[in-house]
Amino acid sequence: MIPHSRPSLGKEEEEAALRIIRSGMLAQGDEVAHLEQSLAERLQAKHVIAVNSGSAALHLALLVLTLPPKANVLLPSYVCTALLNAIRLTGNTPILADIDPKTFQLVASTTEHDAIQAVLAPHMFGHTVDIDTLRTFDTPLIEDCALALGARYKGKPVGGFGDLAICSFYATKVICGGEGGAIATSSDTLAEHLRDLRDYDGRKDTKLRYNYKLTDLQAALINAQLDKLDAFLQRRLNLGKVYAAGLSQTDAVLPFFKEGEFPFRYVITHPKPASELITAFESRGVSVRNPVFYPLHNLLKLDDASYPHTTQTHKHAISIPLYPDLSDIEVDHILQVAQELL
Numbered sequence: 001m002i003p004h005s006r007p008s009l010g011k012e013e014e015e016a017a018l019r020i021i022r023s024g025m026l027a028q029g030d031e032v033a034h035l036e037q038s039l040a041e042r043l044q045a046k047h048v049i050a051v052n053s054g055s056a057a058l059h060l061a062l063l064v065l066t067l068p069p070k071a072n073v074l075l076p077s078y079v080c081t082a083l084l085n086a087i088r089l090t091g092n093t094p095i096l097a098d099i100d101p102k103t104f105q106l107v108a109s110t111t112e113h114d115a116i117q118a119v120l121a122p123h124m125f126g127h128t129v130d131i132d133t134l135r136t137f138d139t140p141l142i143e144d145c146a147l148a149l150g151a152r153y154k155g156k157p158v159g160g161f162g163d164l165a166i167c168s169f170y171a172t173k174v175i176c177g178g179e180g181g182a183i184a185t186s187s188d189t190l191a192e193h194l195r196d197l198r199d200y201d202g203r204k205d206t207k208l209r210y211n212y213k214l215t216d217l218q219a220a221l222i223n224a225q226l227d228k229l230d231a232f233l234q235r236r237l238n239l240g241k242v243y244a245a246g247l248s249q250t251d252a253v254l255p256f257f258k259e260g261e262f263p264f265r266y267v268i269t270h271p272k273p274a275s276e277l278i279t280a281f282e283s284r285g286v287s288v289r290n291p292v293f294y295p296l297h298n299l300l301k302l303d304d305a306s307y308p309h310t311t312q313t314h315k316h317a318i319s320i321p322l323y324p325d326l327s328d329i330e331v332d333h334i335l336q337v338a339q340e341l342l
């Protein structure tokens, strides 16, 4: 079975892990500091604070914004529950938006402006969210780059537009360390607050703090992966072109990547139900997935009619394997199966 996702780990990661194990220093240290500096340069942000997951990053990002109680936070319905969890953990109120079915990005309705007190905007699947429109909300903006690290919006890296931006280094992400996360900001005040909350130890007060620290072992892996990010993006772009050419004669609607975007997931929509396609691909040795497990409006028991594009996309979209480590033989097999089924 060709897996839906697979990390690209090589000699560099192996050597990095060995180096840390031999050093005897596993906890947050020089490797984490190095990661924070390199990522800040890459995202063109002044500060990066590494944490141990994207979820921890989302939690801290919402905490340091010090929003009014139960603040209305805008997010798309078509995203994983990590975003919803962070909103609930901080006592805020999720306000769900529908998506653009072509780009899978949150579409903010201008009528919502007055009610919204913060925006949590993921760049989905390597595409970029409409930052310019979200900026007209005049509320704090958190960019979620978990699925788009390395993408550019109007020539600038995603992650440098929001008041805060978060990343995830979970095993299936663009670059990975098993688990891991980071928050970027150009605000000195927010950065100081984030660093304070990340670690509870050695304090002379009882303020509520967390243990959200990343280990040097994970940071060493992520550093090795960050060195390869541009090569990963190029390989993903090339594979995207191979799929676009190979699937052009099928009934599938193929994704379109604007300049600066790249296929983190290759999400196609098709007249047949996604559930049927997933089973058919699996029986031919290719693992394909619903790009989002379950829309948030369904989990929250909200009406499908208010989220028509999310509902349709969930029923008809599948993500087919696309990652740097795919071999040419695997790519040929995926294309052959896709051409038959789509």
Ligand SMILES: Cc1ncc(COP(=O)(O)O)c(C=O)c1O
Pocket (backbone or CB within 6 Å): 053, 054, 055, 056, 079, 080, 082, 083, 122, 144, 146, 147, 168, 169, 170, 179, 180, 181
């Ligand atoms: C858009 C998005 N943000 C945040 C997260 C959470 O990241 P983590 O799994 O590192 O907690 C995910 C997880 O897949 C995600 O898809």
